[in-house]
Amino acid sequence: MPPTVFIVSDGTGITAETFAHSILSQFDQKFRLVRVPFVDSTEKAHATIAKINEAVSLDGRRPIVFTTLVDSASNEIVRRSNALVLNMFQTFIEPLELELDIKSTHAMGRVHQNADTEEYKNRIEAINFSLAHDDGQSNRNLSDADVILVGVSRSGKTPTSLYLAMQYGVKAANYPLIPEDFERGRLPTPLLPYKEKMFGLSIDPQRLAEIRNERRPGSKYAALENCRYEINEAEAMMKREGVKWLSSTHKSIEEIATTILQEIRLERPSYY
Amino acid sequence: MPPTVFIVSDGTGITAETFAHSILSQFDQKFRLVRVPFVDSTEKAHATIAKINEAVSLDGRRPIVFTTLVDSASNEIVRRSNALVLNMFQTFIEPLELELDIKSTHAMGRVHQNADTEEYKNRIEAINFSLAHDDGQSNRNLSDADVILVGVSRSGKTPTSLYLAMQYGVKAANYPLIPEDFERGRLPTPLLPYKEKMFGLSIDPQRLAEIRNERRPGSKYAALENCRYEINEAEAMMKREGVKWLSSTHKSIEEIATTILQEIRLERPSYY
Incomplete structure (x- = not known):
């Protein structure tokens, strides 16, 4: 017991x-x-x-x-x-x-009593932004993004974007790197003006194949060989283009998000 | 300073x-x-x-x-x-x-070191589920949902669903109540089998009009009179159909999510 x-x-x-x-x-x-x-x-x-x-x-x-x-x-x-x-x-x-040398207010429920504050509204706005810019859905207002996550399909971009928005009020777009990008050997064109706020997620090919197989069992998309190819190409591209990246394989969303905040200097001074 | x-x-x-x-x-x-x-x-x-x-x-x-x-x-x-x-x-x-009467392990980073655990995978799965079932996008697998949030457009369903998934690993679908539902005077048909896991969000019409005006200024959609109509109809429908609901007006996502967990008895015993 x-x-x-x-x-x-x-x-x-x-x-x-x-x-x-x-x-x-x-x-x-x-x-x-x-x-x-x-x-x-x-x-x-x-x-x-x-x-x-x-x-x-x-x-x-x-x-x-x-x-x-x-x-x-x-x-x-x-x-x-x-x-x-x-x-x-x-x-x-x-x-x-x-x-x-001051007394505390002893006010109840102060933490989340901020549904009407500016900070709270920013969080909600960031969530809406991240949803609207999930998986390259929209190229509109990319200039408003605080960070643009890139990586192959199922490398962890979506949950990380949503977490950044929800926890930190960070407007996080995310954009997939797809085989067409690797053939052209260039980052997706709409992202080129925003290289300095891009951050890459990579993942171990074996793990990627497992995740993709849960979605589309037996597909070419999920095949280990294809996952290896995509990851190799994506990592080579990020290195070539000077995009910072990390491997999400053994990291939780929280760890990925915290690392990104540090690396990309989104660490604006916070005041409570 | x-x-x-x-x-x-x-x-x-x-x-x-x-x-x-x-x-x-x-x-x-x-x-x-x-x-x-x-x-x-x-x-x-x-x-x-x-x-x-x-x-x-x-x-x-x-x-x-x-x-x-x-x-x-x-x-x-x-x-x-x-x-x-x-x-x-x-x-x-x-x-x-x-x-x-036991010693702690003094192991570092134990909290989020669970990226490979079952619990963590459930969270990611819940996030994917909630995204796929945002705003009535899909009627597939609604039977797998732990909770289905309903309410008029912009009543807070989306951030609450994502928070429930991210924080608690709860599969939260959400479904809009729209003028056509009010004209028919019935809940959306795909939801009828799942009444016991539905939970409604309402909101003060004045606040709703403000939020909608930020999105579509001056539209009929955002007009105070229309917001009043939709909220009246939605609340009447939820009462008639026996759907539990709360007002999201002054509540944070965290407060809404915690209340829903309590009300809908998603409070499964948790073990750490």
Whole structure:
């Protein structure tokens, strides 16, 4: 029976969950996860305690609670439950208050309460841009792109573009490199003015063949030999044209996106 | 001059940044953010210190450092910098080791090192599914969808679907409700077998008119009166057909997605 882990938040709990996940992945042990979002009243805090205590009798051990509750009264309630309570907010708010010599606002749900802000609108705009410029669908407004990803079909361009847009508000277009480009031996013409904001994705031919075979089993498109040819040509072209690139083979979307931001100097100074 | 905040991580630093953002948003104060990802050697830890100490002389005050470094030697190096160092990992790893009575693995980059896992493949598959089923593009495999979002054009279906896929690996199709549906007074026929996994998005007509006017200024499509009509009809239809829905007006994608997961019982037990 794996230990139960509660994620208790007055908002979505997404931040808390992501963080808890990264900490728990340091243990060679399975955990059962229970999300308790939107705990924005003391009534809901009491209801949460009931759930926690139920887990104690089910599991025969006290659960682990990651909480980002901001409200002191609700915090006090949850703190009294029969669990290891790890309060991610309070732990860091206090040293920061001392350091900055100001009090925190203790306002609930501040993180995502930005649906009406400029930053949020930029994110939505970036998502729409990336969707409209997925897979070379449109050459319009390419000059507005922050980055243009290139690579052969199924090298990871689409999820990376969407992640860049969603996480960072980066307008990421993507454009396929296809056999016709390799025959001409040149980058697609519409991209030529934008070389400095292009970034390439490559992938191990073996892995590419596996991915393509899931889509079109037994096709020439998915054949290992063809994948080798396309990847060789694409990498040679990117080197020749001075386009930076990386191999997506063993990288997650998050790792690819972060690397691109660094390499292409999209790292504008951020302010919170 | 806002205080400088460093996000120092041996991986992408995305988790650390999201978490730092949520804590810093508790202060009515601007911060300048510097991301330092992929600090996976003591050399890079030393280079990071140099950057931190540079900020001290530029700002005339010591910066704040959020770190999720796992390696003890690198941690020790960063800890000695002239900064308020908040170590998000160490802080919680210790009480967890005591509670679980096992040692953590201290393995670097565990979070996103899962590009080859089943869970990661499911996420990519969900993204592809959501893209293929965006805006009613395809009625194929709707039976495979975990959720089908419905709503009038520009009510927030597309970003929510993509977020559900990317964050939770949920296969989210989305389908527009259009004037023809309102005239017939029925949900789109291809959706009828899937009522129990439909979820509606509505939006304040005023806000909808603003959004639509950005796309097609002065059109009938964007006119406030038309937006009012469509929203009235859509909400009436969802009530009549027993489709759960929420208003996306003041909600972020994250809040909408979390609410949908809860409402439609996509909350399968998760294990880490």
